[in-house]
Amino acid sequence: MKIENVKTNAVPSITWNWLKTNNDVLSFESDFKPCVAPYLNPKTDAYTITTDAKEFNIEKVLNAPFGSGIFNKSNPKVKDIRKEDGSFVEKASTAEIPDYKDHPLQKYVKENEITQFITINKSVKGAIKLNFDPSASYISSQIIYAKENAEATVIMVYDGKAENSIIQTKVYAEPYAKVHLIKVQLLKENALQLDDTQVYCEENGKVQLTQIELGGKHINSGLHVNLNGYQSGFTSKTAYLCQKEQIYDFNHIVYHYGQKSECNMQVDGTLKDNAVKAYRGTIDLKKGCCGAKGHEMEETLLLSPKAVNKSLPIILCDEEDVEGEHGATIGRLSSDVLFYMQSRGISEKEAEILMSRAKIQAAIDYIPDENVKTKIVDFLDKIL
Numbered sequence: 001m002k003i004e005n006v007k008t009n010a011v012p013s014i015t016w017n018w019l020k021t022n023n024d025v026l027s028f029e030s031d032f033k034p035c036v037a038p039y040l041n042p043k044t045d046a047y048t049i050t051t052d053a054k055e056f057n058i059e060k061v062l063n064a065p066f067g068s069g070i071f072n073k074s075n076p077k078v079k080d081i082r083k084e085d086g087s088f089v090e091k092a093s094t095a096e097i098p099d100y101k102d103h104p105l106q107k108y109v110k111e112n113e114i115t116q117f118i119t120i121n122k123s124v125k126g127a128i129k130l131n132f133d134p135s136a137s138y139i140s141s142q143i144i145y146a147k148e149n150a151e152a153t154v155i156m157v158y159d160g161k162a163e164n165s166i167i168q169t170k171v172y173a174e175p176y177a178k179v180h181l182i183k184v185q186l187l188k189e190n191a192l193q194l195d196d197t198q199v200y201c202e203e204n205g206k207v208q209l210t211q212i213e214l215g216g217k218h219i220n221s222g223l224h225v226n227l228n229g230y231q232s233g234f235t236s237k238t239a240y241l242c243q244k245e246q247i248y249d250f251n252h253i254v255y256h257y258g259q260k261s262e263c264n265m266q267v268d269g270t271l272k273d274n275a276v277k278a279y280r281g282t283i284d285l286k287k288g289c290c291g292a293k294g295h296e297m298e299e300t301l302l303l304s305p306k307a308v309n310k311s312l313p314i315i316l317c318d319e320e321d322v323e324g325e326h327g328a329t330i331g332r333l334s335s336d337v338l339f340y341m342q343s344r345g346i347s348e349k350e351a352e353i354l355m356s357r358a359k360i361q362a363a364i365d366y367i368p369d370e371n372v373k374t375k376i377v378d379f380l381d382k383i384l
Helices: 104-112 335-342 348-364 370-383
Strands: 002-008 024-029 047-050 080-082 088-093 115-120 127-132 138-146 151-158 164-173 178-185 192-201 206-213 218-227 233-242 247-256 262-271 276-285 293-302 308-317 323-331
Touching: 002 104, 024 192, 024 218, 104 138, 104 164, 115 151, 127 138, 138 151, 138 178, 151 164, 151 370, 164 178, 164 206, 178 192, 178 370, 192 206, 192 233, 206 218, 206 348, 218 233, 218 262, 233 247, 233 276, 233 348, 247 262, 247 293, 262 276, 262 348, 276 293, 276 323, 293 308, 293 348, 308 323, 335 348, 348 370
Parallel strands: 115 138, 127 151, 138 164, 151 178, 164 192, 178 206, 192 218, 206 233, 218 247, 233 262, 247 276, 262 293, 276 308, 293 323
Antiparallel strands: 002 024, 047 115, 080 088
8 A cells, every 4th residue: 555645634624725734645655454452351241342243233333423533624614714835825725624524544544453352341340451562564443332320541561572553442332431541652663653533422421541652663543433422521731752753643533512511631741853743733612512621731851953843733613501721831950950850869861761751751641550560660771
């Protein structure tokens, strides 16, 4: 498969083209093979895992409007009246990437995927662990379906020798169901990964996402959340270390449809050397979501004048009785922090490492599995 200059991670409401933050652009050539990740748990009646769609056959889940973050479509109603160089044009441009279902990469995934259907029947003790460590480039797909009042933690760890990977994970939460999805990326340094997470919540359905990004060369992280039910909720904690020549590109979108739905997204990481990081965080408060609350915050520790940071926090609103907050901070270690560290015999370089590790550790603390925690710490020891 050969991909040239394909747009990914498009922001729902475009900004000026000359800022070059509306989307990412990918070019690569690779042959992908379907991958079914082994799960490292004993069998139990609390959940089932199958690759047989006929056996799963839950129509409302298969047909749910999940959407996509990586293969997202820009809003054609939002017009861009500038060219790439910043000059104005006579007529507004409504150019956009294709609908995600028609996106060439999405179509390729659909044709080559083997989906794992994970059904959560009731509360699961411990975590369901999926490990991705194939040696060849792969495509992997999962649907996590949590039944009413069910609760589970699903941990997905990406490592191994694969150069390229495309992962699409869908989470469907019925009323009062709770799902904690944990994604840990520890790929080798030349790897490209497209990781697309999609969430749909019914009334009082709650989904939590913990995401740690440490390896790879070019990483696309797409997130599309549909808070459809009354008092449905989504929280996320993303931590990363982007260094050397790495490119990390995030596009996280939460749509509020349900009344009194709530979301809270937090992204915290370190950017150094010649690395490039882009974060697009969108909260879209749709008409009818009275009482909804959306919050997003990004904090970036910048440790190199050559590193490139792009932050695009967005709140879109079609309803009056709602609350929306967003923000982004970026900066070096303050002189007060450095003085405190140095007064205790810690050099500036050591202080930078300590603060970088602290950001990752804050996300590690959300992981209820000691083996996974140890694997992350060992990986950090190698790259810092």
